[in-house]
Amino acid sequence: MDDVVIPAENLLGSEGDGFKYAMKGLDGGRLNIAASALGAAQAALDKALGYMAERKAFGKPINQFQALQFRLADMEIELQAARVFLYKAAWTYDQGLPEGTKYCAMAKRFVTDTAFEVANQALQLHGGYGYLADYGIEKIVRDLRVHQILEGTNEIMRLIVSRQLLSD
Ligand SMILES: Cc1cc2nc3c(=O)[nH]c(=O)nc-3n(C[C@H](O)[C@H](O)[C@H](O)COP(=O)(O)OP(=O)(O)OC[C@H]3O[C@@H](n4cnc5c(N)ncnc54)[C@H](O)[C@@H]3O)c2cc1C
Incomplete structure (x- = not known):
């Protein structure tokens, strides 16, 4: 790219605003990352449900232990809350509302943290097998971490969220 000359009429947008445009492009990307995380966490929960119906301990399937049922319930609640919030952020972005950047950042933070926790719980519910590559859960957890x-x-x-709050 050394010595490249570009005619002034090829300028996109306003001079000096390039960084702002680049940052705006990240809003949609953040929704995308959150949506990927949500789908992977849902897959982890589905895998855990299947495994818990098969795996027996102390003479019964492990999905019959109330402590684990409560954990499943929390995983479902947290994932559904993340899904609803992500839809709200995507709607805000689609409408081009001024708070779109804040909503995309909030959704990225909330959904990716929730998805990681749900997948990590799904790994735990697989016991030692969760840690092995064969069951596919450890890969989901590693992928969600990033x-x-x-x-x-x-x-x-x-x-981003606190800056927006403080400037309001
Ligand atoms: C698998 C993978 C794929 C990637 N793909 C792309 C890609 O396609 N395109 C691309 O451009 N980049 C990509 N990245 C880079 C990614 O966006 C950066 O790694 C990320 O933004 C963090 O930047 P950093 O690694 O420089 O961390 P640093 O900025 O060095 O941060 C180190 C730690 O300090 C914290 N920190 C830094 N500043 C502050 C602050 N002001 N207040 C509080 N905490 C702070 C960070 O949160 C982090 O915990 C990818 C990274 C990975 C791991």
Whole structure:
């Protein structure tokens, strides 16, 4: 790219606003990351439900232990809350509302953290098999971990939200 000359009429947008445009592009990307995380966590929950019906301990399927049923319930509640919030953020983005960037950052933070926790619980519910590659859960957990880092870390998502709050 050294010595490349581009005619002034090829300028897109306004001079000096390039960084702002690039940052705006990240809003949709954050929704995308959150949606991927949500789908993977749902797959982990589905796998856990299947495994718990098969695996017996102390003479019964492990899905009959109330402590584990309560954990399943929490996983479902948290995933549904993440899904509803993600839809709200996507709607805000689609409408082009001024708070769109804040909603995309909030959804990315909330959904990716929730999805990681749900997948990690699903791994735990598989016992030792959860840690082995054969069951596919450990890969979901590893893949979801990076969603808390890429497309802007979840600390940076908090920075975006708090800046917006403080400027209101
Ligand atoms: C698998 C993978 C794929 C990626 N794909 C892409 C891609 O396609 N395109 C692309 O451009 N980038 C991509 N990245 C890069 C990714 O976006 C960055 O890794 C991420 O934004 C974090 O930046 P960093 O690694 O420089 O961390 P750093 O900025 O060095 O942060 C280190 C730690 O400090 C925290 N931190 C930093 N600043 C602050 C602050 N002001 N307040 C509080 N905490 C702070 C961070 O949250 C983090 O925990 C990818 C990364 C990974 C791991």
